[in-house]
Amino acid sequence: MATALIWFSDDLRLRDHAALHAALQAGLAPVPVYIHAPQEDGRWRPGAASDAWRLRALRALDADLRKRGTRLHVFRGGSLPTLRAIAAHAGAAAIFWHRSHEPTRAARDAEVRRALRADGLRADAFNGSLLFEPWQLGTQAGDPFRVFTPFWKAALAHWNPPRTRPAPERLPGIAALPGETSLEALGLAPAPRWDAPFWNEWTPGEAGAERALRAFVDAALARYADGRDRPDLPMTSRLSPHLHFGEISPWRIVEAVRAAGAGAAGEAFIRELGWREFAHHVLHHFPDTPESNFNPRFDRFEWADADPGLLEAWRRGRTGVPLVDAGMRQLWATGWMHNRVRMIAASFLSKHLRVHWQHGARWFWDTLVDADLANNTLGWQWVAGTGVDAAPYFRVFNPVLQARRFDPDGAYIARWLPQLAGLPAKYRAAPWEAPAGLAGRVHDYPMAPVIDLASGRASALEAFSALRGN
Ligand SMILES: Cc1cc2nc3c(=O)[nH]c(=O)nc-3n(C[C@H](O)[C@H](O)[C@H](O)COP(=O)(O)OP(=O)(O)OC[C@H]3O[C@@H](n4cnc5c(N)ncnc54)[C@H](O)[C@@H]3O)c2cc1C
Structure with missing residues (x-):
């Protein structure tokens, strides 16, 4: 059976995973791949706390894949040469992944796609992290939004929730690939282990994300509009790291919130997801803003x-x-x-x-x-x-x-x-x-x-x- 590499990065989940779904739809056996390449992140290499989280989220993803009959194949090095080598060895017809909207990664991904296509492979990136692609919404004059309220108004006017897809139940596995390494060898774990107390508060990975969503919807959502400004109360979802690492999709969150019938409180919460959308819209259109004043x-x-x-x-x-x-x-x-x-x-x-x-x-x-x-x-x-x-x-x-x-x-x-x-x-x-x-x-x-x-x-x-x- 021909294979498709699924190139994971900040989409560490199996539910509602467009790239995985695309491979299965095309009748290709998915080969889950993670390539550790922080050198490609330029001035914004992930920080130490991010690395600590990522290691645990990757372990959770690997465990979830193993339950389904496969596993995560882990590499370090340049993304393009690694993908080329694995594709050749695994007889891959395609490489699918989720788009990153960070400017440096977006540029890298465009280069990877161009090169893989030139090799004759099918190389497609999907939206897996946002409700809207950052370029999808614009002012009537066709400019980017600079103010949140009209941005969100436009988002609601174009609201079109896709049906979220369940995680596949079984996935075919393949033998080890040349050049593989282990998650533990990536150097992501902090030394000394200053992160130990974090894990009393957090469970990285898809199951942890789903549990956080459930707990929030059941216990706090109804009072979110008033409670979200109170740091002394557990009134917000604490989904932000799960969202950043793509352990849950934003449409999945919207679906759960709307299903809870929380009315205005639910809409107030979804509006905060809108700020995340707005942030990505702004970063896409003004990629210098991490380094320069917008004004x-x-x-x-x-x-x-x-x-x-x-x-x-x-x-x-x-x-x-x-x-x-x-x-x-x-x-x-x-x-x-x-x-x-x-x-x-x-x-x-x-x-x-x-x-x-x-x-x-x-x-x-x-x-x-x-x-x-x-x-x-x-x-x-x-x-x-x-x-x-x-x-x-x-x-x-x-x-x-x-x-x-x-x-x-x-x-x-x-x-x-x-x-x-x-x-x-x-x-x-x-x-x-x-x-x-x-x-x-x-x-x-x-x-x-x-x-x-x-x-x-x-x-x-x-x-x-x-x-x-x-
Ligand atoms: C100075 C500063 C720095 C910040 N840095 C980050 C950051 O690095 N990463 C990050 O995810 N958020 C950042 N935020 C936004 C916000 O503080 C966090 O998203 C929020 O506290 C996460 O907690 P929660 O998941 O419980 O939020 P909830 O209130 O439950 O909101 C749900 C989700 O909506 C999104 N969201 C909520 N508020 C905002 C906001 N103001 N801007 C953008 N998205 C929002 C987040 O994805 C959040 O998980 C920053 C805010 C400030 C003022």
């Missing part, structure tokens, strides 16, 4: 020199601003941070400390298990005020008021900063306001922020006015 006016903005001590205090959660520090410690301990706290931590860095957003984006890139070039770039440029549809630079989050509003009992702060748990809730957001008699209840935590919040805000606004004056 070039900010190229002249007076960012502060990134003081290594201050940057390190921010990274380690020692700025003395509890909500920022709690978030940064949640990130360090679990590889994830609640969206509201991401906004506040990013705003503190790029506005109160006036450090260029790229320093923050790089740290997130290395530490987030859901690190995603499109979402991370959009998130940082949005907060910093330099991006599309961005929060204006002069809107500076007040981390104390935000904490009192969205973490009203100080439970989130106390969880990630147990040093402050001895304080009454109202002082956890601002321990420096606590009466002197309570100071003894705080251990090993700065009693004053690294920057006075009012003057940090004022100097950010001054730098912004200077930019406007120019």
Whole structure:
């Protein structure tokens, strides 16, 4: 039986897998292949937390394939030469994969497709990660969208849910291929094992993604619209790493949410998936945005020199601003941070400390298990005020008021900063306001922020006015 290579990358699932389905439809025996080629990712090689997740997701995929009679064939090296060699050996008539929308990978994939087709092979890439291809929607003038609301309106107007496909029950296996290596030999596991605590919180892989979806739909979806801004409550889906690694397809999520009949709450949730779509749309049309301000006016903005001590205090959660520090410690301990706290931590860095957003984006890139070039770039440029549809630079989050509003009992702060748990809730957001008699209840935590919040805000606004004056 002729074979088709299924070239896996950020689509580590079997359910609703267009490339796998295409091979089966064409009567070709699928040969599942993973090629480790971080050198092809240019400036955005996956970070350490991503690697730790990927290893586990690959193990889960391999186990799922073995249950069906085959396995994942693992290689390292250049993607094109490896695919050519395996195709020749496995007698492949075709190579199918899912498109990546990261600019460097998209360029590589186009080159791979051209070369494989020139070899006389069938080489096709499918959409497996988005509701819409990034180029599918545009303004009436045919331009890319720069504002989310009309983008989402256009998306809803073109809404056309495909039928999601079940995972195949059996798959034919083939003998080992020359040049194969093992997942364990890829060097993805962190040393030392700082990731160990992550796995109390997460189960990478398709089964973990399905369980997270089920748990969210059953327990939190109905209250999502109000609850999604509360970092102290488990009210969001935590599907972001599963989505990034393609362990679940977005249409599968939409299907489950709509089937739950959650009404407005369900639509509010699907709209957040829309932000992910928008981020990919923007990255596709403006591929320089991971490195450059979307709004070039900010190229002249007076960012502060990134003081290594201050940057390190921010990274380690020692700025003395509890909500920022709690978030940064949640990130360090679990590889994830609640969206509201991401906004506040990013705003503190790029506005109160006036450090260029790229320093923050790089740290997130290395530490987030859901690190995603499109979402991370959009998130940082949005907060910093330099991006599309961005929060204006002069809107500076007040981390104390935000904490009192969205973490009203100080439970989130106390969880990630147990040093402050001895304080009454109202002082956890601002321990420096606590009466002197309570100071003894705080251990090993700065009693004053690294920057006075009012003057940090004022100097950010001054730098912004200077930019406007120019
Ligand atoms: C500075 C900053 C950096 C960020 N970096 C990333 C990143 O690297 N990777 C990443 O996946 N998200 C990033 N986000 C977006 C958002 O914080 C996360 O997607 C969200 O917190 C994931 O949690 P969840 O799955 O529980 O979200 P839910 O609220 O359950 O949302 C469901 C899904 O919708 C998508 N989504 C939700 N909010 C956003 C958003 N604002 N932008 C884009 N997609 C969204 C995600 O895929 C998410 O999994 C960033 C946001 C900010 C402000």
